Amino acid sequence: MPTQANVGDFLEIHWPNRKKGSYLSISNTNATWLNHQTAFVGVAARPSVTIVGRTSYTHGGLFRSPREIFFTGIVKVDIPSLSKSSLLRLPASVRTRLSNFSEADADAEFARLKKITTPVHGSFNFHECWHRPLHDIRVTSGFASPRTPPGGQPYYHTGIDLHAPMRTPVLAAADGQVVYKGESPLTGNIIILNHGGGIYSEYMHLSKFDVAAGAQVKRGETIGLSGATGRVEAPHLHWELSWQGIPLNPIRFLQASAQTCDQE
Ligand SMILES: [Zn+2]
Numbered sequence: 001m002p003t004q005a006n007v008g009d010f011l012e013i014h015w016p017n018r019k020k021g022s023y024l025s026i027s028n029t030n031a032t033w034l035n036h037q038t039a040f041v042g043v044a045a046r047p048s049v050t051i052v053g054r055t056s057y058t059h060g061g062l063f064r065s066p067r068e069i070f071f072t073g074i075v076k077v078d079i080p081s082l083s084k085s086s087l088l089r090l091p092a093s094v095r096t097r098l099s100n101f102s103e104a105d106a107d108a109e110f111a112r113l114k115k116i117t118t119p120v121h122g123s124f125n126f127h128e129c130w131h132r133p134l135h136d137i138r139v140t141s142g143f144a145s146p147r148t149p150p151g152g153q154p155y156y157h158t159g160i161d162l163h164a165p166m167r168t169p170v171l172a173a174a175d176g177q178v179v180y181k182g183e184s185p186l187t188g189n190i191i192i193l194n195h196g197g198g199i200y201s202e203y204m205h206l207s208k209f210d211v212a213a214g215a216q217v218k219r220g221e222t223i224g225l226s227g228a229t230g231r232v233e234a235p236h237l238h239w240e241l242s243w244q245g246i247p248l249n250p251i252r253f254l255q256a257s258a259q260t261c262d263q264e
Helices: 090-096 103-116 248-259
Strands: 002-008 008-015 023-025 030-035 038-042 046-059 067-078 139-141 147-150 160-163 169-171 175-186 186-193 200-210 222-226 238-244 247-248
Touching: 002 030, 103 175, 103 186, 175 200, 186 222, 247 248
Parallel strands: 002 067
Antiparallel strands: 008 038, 008 046, 023 046, 030 038, 046 067, 139 160, 160 238, 169 222, 175 186, 186 200, 200 222, 200 238, 238 247
16 A cells, blocks of 8 residues: 555555455545446545555555555545645736635635536546646646635645646547536636546636537547636646545546556
């Protein structure tokens, strides 16, 4: 078992030989079975996750070798301190745009989006290899980095910011359905895709939409163009992934997918 995890990590536990008498219990977090052999654990902002079980297992990512074992694993979760948050440097035009948008409005907007991205509709295709949301990705602000908006309270970045000059094509990271297309002073123009199993991806601050609400999209398809709408310091793509409302670290998710998907 890995002993250290970060908020937003995506742990997969594979049970290739699940037998009668085998069991797995996971405390302090949400977990679900993706299929009869694979459990899927999202790590939220809690200090530790305890995994207890008896089986032969392999652990995706950090541990790949099969073991026949009774195990107790405690995964400690690193939570960055909010006191180390950096102040968002918003241009004057963005501050003007946000002048009537209060902290309570921002909380309400986050809650509204979370409601869209929490239900489990359809099943997740564990075999699909995920695509990057841009042809080239360069992270300019990492997952869970603490930050403070001007005049507001510190919070954790729930996605990653990717370098994207204006009007860079934004790609669907996996097959999915457009479950939300809209705009707000916070997110700017935003698209949310449902990938089944409680997994959703979000693409924010777009300058243009290229898909309709309700549309089925294919992995790698252009769904819009990047921009600087919403609460932004400069043009970029904010990309977010969540599972049942728990934000996941998108980079770790891409790595996990690359290790476990069926390469075409
Ligand atoms: Zn961001």
